Amino acid sequence: MGRPEKEFDLAIIGSGIIGAMIGHLAAEGNPGLRVLTMDDGNTGATHLSAGLDVPTGHTAGQRALAARGSAVYARLRAELPALPIRPVDTYWVIDKANLHRLRESMAGPRLTEADAERRDWLAGVLPGLRTADRLLLRSDGGAHADVGRLAGRLLDEQRRRPGSEVRGGSPVTGVRPRDGRYELTHGDEVYAVAGRVAVATGARAPWGPFGDVARARGLRVKKVAALHLGVRPPDDAPVLVFDDHDAFLLPVHEEGYWLLSFTSRHWDLSPGDGPPDLSPEDRATAAGVLDAYVPALAAEVCGGRAFYDGYTPDRMPLVEPVDGWPGVVLALGGNGSGYRLAPAIAERALELLSLDTRKGDRS
CATH class of the missing domain: 3.50.50.60 (FAD/NAD(P)-binding domain)
Incomplete structure (x- = not known):
């Protein structure tokens, strides 16, 4: 220096x-x-970071940025194959009333409805997965990075x-x-x-x-949070996005667990106070997501993570x-x-x- x-x-x-x-x-x-x-x-x-890249956005500006990001990462993967980025299948569990909103949010990937065979396969990947009263959709173009x-x-x-x-x-x-x-x-x-x-x-x-x-x-600072679920995902396990709850379940193959990312409501924190913890409110929010979609995983919590990020209005x-x-x-x-x-x-x-x-x- x-x-x-x-x-x-x-x-x-x-x-x-x-x-x-x-x-x-x-x-x-x-x-x-x-x-x-x-x-x-x-x-x-x-x-x-969970490192999930699924090109979506709630506004045209967000979608343009997401699509551009996916294009650059695809090029980098082709030019530098050793980079720690891998494709991942993406499934969506969503209420039928919100299908139009989801379709509008897609920045390139195409949504298709999963057939009975895919539903049965997912039931084997995640026993107890609740999809009967919801749409189960699939999209391409997803990737996961370390x-x-x-x-x-x-x-x-x-x-x-x-x-x-x-x-x-x-x-x-x-x-x-x-x-x-x-x-x-x-x-x-x-x-x-x-x-x-x-x-x-x-x-x-x-x-x-x-x-x-x-x-x-x-610019404000908010906590970002996730739980780790101690069940080893199969090699072909996809990511499941629970769009109605702004949450997703990601297979972390390298570490041998599932990661549940969900929305924390803790705002205006300071990194100077040290790394954040998962609060009782965070854990209650995560429990609500698990109960709605994969209640069998609620007893498999083996840890978690939390960090800060900057958010704009x-x-x-x-x-x-x-x-x-x-x-x-x-x-x-x-x-x-x-x-x-x-x-x-x-x-x-x-x-x-x-x-x-x-x-x-x-x-």
Whole structure:
């Protein structure tokens, strides 16, 4: 640390999946670009993310971002087969009255109704699954990633590029102008100088550089929660989305359990208070989902996870330049879908920085 004489073309504050994706796409389009990513080790949302990519969205804007993200990940899987991303079959359990809403939310995948054979098969995968009075649908195009490992792979590639670095240590607490460029600082210490800066600090954004701007744009911090269910899923187990409850059941084959992601209602928390716990309210919410769909799993809870993420009022990522700071862009507000939307967020941030790197797979 403390090497102010070293300059970079682009500095990224934050090494979660959004920051890692910004650095990766920037170098793809500009191989000689000198990129610095500042890693302070606080990437809870990335390392604890469920990593599910099912391209949907409640608004046209969300659907466009989700579709773009899926397209970029498909390209990356083809170019870098070792990345920890795998296809996953996706099934939907939904009340018939909500079918139109679900169809409108799809950003590319096609919905088909599961036949009796598929229902019987799922009953074997998840004994006691309740679908008799609901629609059971299937869609293609789903994928699951180990998001922490994926971000690590992208950062490792950056480390290997001449002139680029990934630095760990104390967080960047300030950005200040210097002769048409920007110094990244921690207290009085200058870490580096860069011509452009992307701020991708996730749930810590309200307390980090340009936190006043993030707060003024309505960015709030919410808990994201999931339970682990100690039943080993079969190798061909799909993900089941319970759209009426904003929840899903994901097979985590590598660890040998099912993950139930559900909606936590805890808002306006601070990462500075330490990692969050699953509250009694969280557990009651999860129990309600299990009781509605797979009551046999209610007795199989073997753990869980919780982390913070930044949410915006309209649930669209906050990707915009900072007024009065030319060459500085915010890339915040994963809204619980930071992995799924990271490619589209990164592309937009780079466009605003005049580093448009979209390749020939535009969609």
